[in-house]
Amino acid sequence: MEPAILVLVGAVVAALLALMVSYNRFVRQRVLIDEAWSGIDVELTRRHDLVPNLVRTVQAHAAHEREVLAGLVAAREAATEHRADAPAARQAYEDRVTAALAQVLVRTEAYPELRASTSFLALQDELAHTEDRIAASRRFYNGNVRAYNTRVRTFPSQLVANAFGFAVRDFFELRDPSLAGVPRVGPDL
Numbered sequence: 001m002e003p004a005i006l007v008l009v010g011a012v013v014a015a016l017l018a019l020m021v022s023y024n025r026f027v028r029q030r031v032l033i034d035e036a037w038s039g040i041d042v043e044l045t046r047r048h049d050l051v052p053n054l055v056r057t058v059q060a061h062a063a064h065e066r067e068v069l070a071g072l073v074a075a076r077e078a079a080t081e082h083r084a085d086a087p088a089a090r091q092a093y094e095d096r097v098t099a100a101l102a103q104v105l106v107r108t109e110a111y112p113e114l115r116a117s118t119s120f121l122a123l124q125d126e127l128a129h130t131e132d133r134i135a136a137s138r139r140f141y142n143g144n145v146r147a148y149n150t151r152v153r154t155f156p157s158q159l160v161a162n163a164f165g166f167a168v169r170d171f172f173e174l175r176d177p178s179l180a181g182v183p184r185v186g187p188d189l
Contacts, residue, residue, distance in 0.1 A: 022160040029148040033169055036141035037087060040172060043134040044079070044094060050130060051076040051097075054123050058104060061114035068107055072100040087141075088170035095174055101127070138172055145169045 055069050079093040105124075108114050115121075149168045152161040160166070 019160060022157050023164060026148075026151065026157075026161060026164070026166045029144065029151065030166070033141065033144045033148055036137070036144045037172075039137040040087075040134065040141055041083065043130060043137050045083070047097065047101075047127070047130050047134065048076050048080055050123060050127055051101075053119075054101075054104065054127070057117065057120045057123055058108060058114065061117065061120075062108070062111050065104070065107055068100075068104050072097075072104050075100040086170060087172040091172060091174070098174070142171045142173065145171050 051072060055073060058065060058069060075093070075096040079090070079097050082090050082093045085093075108120070151157045152166055152168050
C-alpha cells in the first residue's frame with residue numbers, strides 16, 4: 001500500500017475512534033445525570049411522605065392552624081402529581097412544598113407543647129436531614145448537568161452532540177431566593 005493511503009486510512013480510523021469515544025462520554029454523562037435526578041426524586045419523595053405525619057402531629061396540638069396545614073397538603077399533592085415531570089417543570093411545585101413547610105414550622109413556635117412533643121421533635125429531625133439530603137442531591141445533579149452542558153456547548157464535542165441529538169439539560173434550582181436555605185426545623189425556631 002502506498003503511504004498516502006495508509007495515512008488516509010489512519011486518519012479515518014482515528015476520527016472514528018474519537019467520534020466513538022466522544023459519543024460514549026455523552027452517554028455516560030447522560031446516565032449519570034439520570035442517576036443524580038433519581039437521587040433527588042428519592043429525597044423529594046421522602047419529604048412528601050413526611051408531610052402527612054407532620055400534619056397529623058401539628059393538628060393534634062394546633063387544630064386552628066387548618067388553613068396553613070391545608071396549604072401544605074395541597075402543595076404536597078400537587079408536587080406528587082408532577083413526579084414524572086422534567087426537573088424544570090417540577091421546580092415550582094417543589095418550591096411550593098418548601099414554602100408551605102417553612103410556614104407550618106414557623107407557626108409551631110406559638111405552641112410550646114407541640115415543640116416539646118417527642119413525635120414532633122423526631123419529625124423535625126427527620127425533615128432537617130431530608131432537606132440536607134435534597135440540597136446535597138441537587139448540588140450533585142446540577143454539577144453533572146453543568147459538566148454535560150459544557151460538553152454539549154463546546155467545540156469539538158458540540159459536533160457530536162448535534163449529530164446525535166444530545167441536548168442541553170435543565171438545572172434543578174430554587175426559583176424563589178428566599179427558599180434558598182434549608183427550612184428551620186430545629187428546636188431553636
